[in-house]
Amino acid sequence: MADELSAALGELRRLLDHDLFPLAVRDVAGDRRALKELTGQLDDYLLPRLAAIDAPLLAVVGGSTGAGKSTLVNSLAGAEVTEAGVLRPTTLAPTLVTHPDDAEWFLATNVLPGLPRTTGKGRGEPGSLKVVTTDSVPAGLALLDAPDIDSVVTANRELAAQLLAAADLWLFVTTAARYADEVPWAFLRTARDRSTALSVILQRVPLEALDPVARDLARLLEENGLAGTPLFVVPELTLPAENTRLPASAVQPIREWLNGLSADAKSRAEVVRRTLSGALDSLAVRLPALADAADRQRAAADELRALVGKSYESGMTAFDEGMRDGTLLRGEVLARWQDFIGTGDLMRSLESRIGRMRDRLVAAVRGRPATAKELTTALESGVEALIRSVADQSAERAVESWLATPPGRDLLERSGVAMAGRLGRVSPELRARAETAVREWQGYVLELVRSEGGDRRGRARAASFGINGLGLMLMIGVFASTGGLSGIEIGIAGGTTVLSQKVLEAVFGDQAVRKLTENARADLRRRVRELLDEEEKRFTVLLNGVTGADPAALRSAAAAVHAHRLELPQREVR
Missing domain, CATH: 1.20.1440 (de novo design (two linked rop proteins))
Structure with missing residues (x-):
């Protein structure tokens, strides 16, 4: 229905x-x-x-600049209902001329609801629809004087196209000098493609050229699939400067056709x-x-989303490498580790006396709470710095990848010039989030150690070494590879790794230690992944707002x- x-x-x-x-x-x-x-x-x-x-028919009078549309509307209405002249553009606001019986329909926003209505004399306000009533226009039919389809004013061209799309009938006006221009034919082909009811009015034709110009225009209509379109020819006439209407005889065929249409x-x-x-x-x-x-x-949105995902996946890979390449055991962490387990002499003797040194390490672990806190802080700072570093690199890669594509570049520009700069760095909230994540991870590691010594014997062994000390050794084990170290650092890091590994194995067994290390590493990765996902959302939220239809x-x-x-x-x- x-x-x-x-x-x-x-x-x-x-x-x-x-x-x-x-x-x-x-x-x-x-x-x-x-x-x-x-x-x-x-x-x-x-x-x-x-x-x-x-409802009444709406006939839109459209055409090129200077075609005489307003003059034609005045002539058909028998009154100066719309302003004609030599200044361009003449039609700043479209004028709709209707019979008084149909005025209510057009004054309400039944058609063209986006254009506010005005009435009265003078030009209408730009962006409005001026409605004029006259008995000389037959009931059931309204004429609308549209702006130029090729106006120098973009808004006028767009409004002309809008009005033609709203018409039941086009009265398309052209001249002997411009009937072959491409712009009018683009509109006429649109009318053809949409089966819009159409008539063409050829104006300002010199008397000596009436027949050849009319025949040529008819030929063009046929070639463009518009054969049979009603064609009216208005000869070129000399009018007084103050006259904005053609003689009644010049437009009589058009008036009769429109009257017949409205009456039938x-x-x-x-x-x-x-x-x-x-x-x-x-x-x-x-x-x-x-x-x-x-x-x-x-x-395109999926591609931009994938580019961001790839950038932050690379950041996660960089964090994995940072966990395993031993770089976290450099500098402050390494110094605090040495303080934690003893003197430099102890470190240098590890290779030859690992068995006996284990006992001394146990004593050191249980007896150095201050250095344990310093080591914990150094390790925490190192992990946080690694997180911020990989997040910064991910953000920079993501911005660069977007700037390399037209959709991404346009999206960043429309989001604000400063947006790309802000997105290319970590968010201000990352530092606090990273600190919280690392502290919570350290708490998780301590809970792992505590829960691993589940039976009475296990709890006793763990207690003898100290939960905090064992937790620190497990944290060190998470970053225990020496891939990024060289020279004496390899010996120190390798020695400390072996030593902490032996202590942990003595308490929990070698299989349990591997499981503890894997769980601790996986939990840290999960927390870092969540941090990077949150950073990634700064990009995807821009895409979420432009999903389209x-x-x-x-x-x-x-x-x-x-x-x-x-x-x-x-x-x-x-």
């Missing part, structure tokens, strides 16, 4: 009611223009016309049905094109409109 067709169009309009094309992908300007044209035609014509199939309900119904059907049929081409463009948008939903809506296409109601003949 017609109600179902209207409902399908309403659902389609809802899907189009946001930015479908937020990313700079291919010809995004063309995609956005097509979207704007479609939503405008839905609002201005399809939905209101379906809701009131018997069947003819009016045919015009409405033709234009409405053509606009609906055009959706079969326009909507799939929009859905394809939406597909490209989603693919669901292409599948657009295609489904197009199919629903097509399914109800034959339910187009008949215009009542009265």
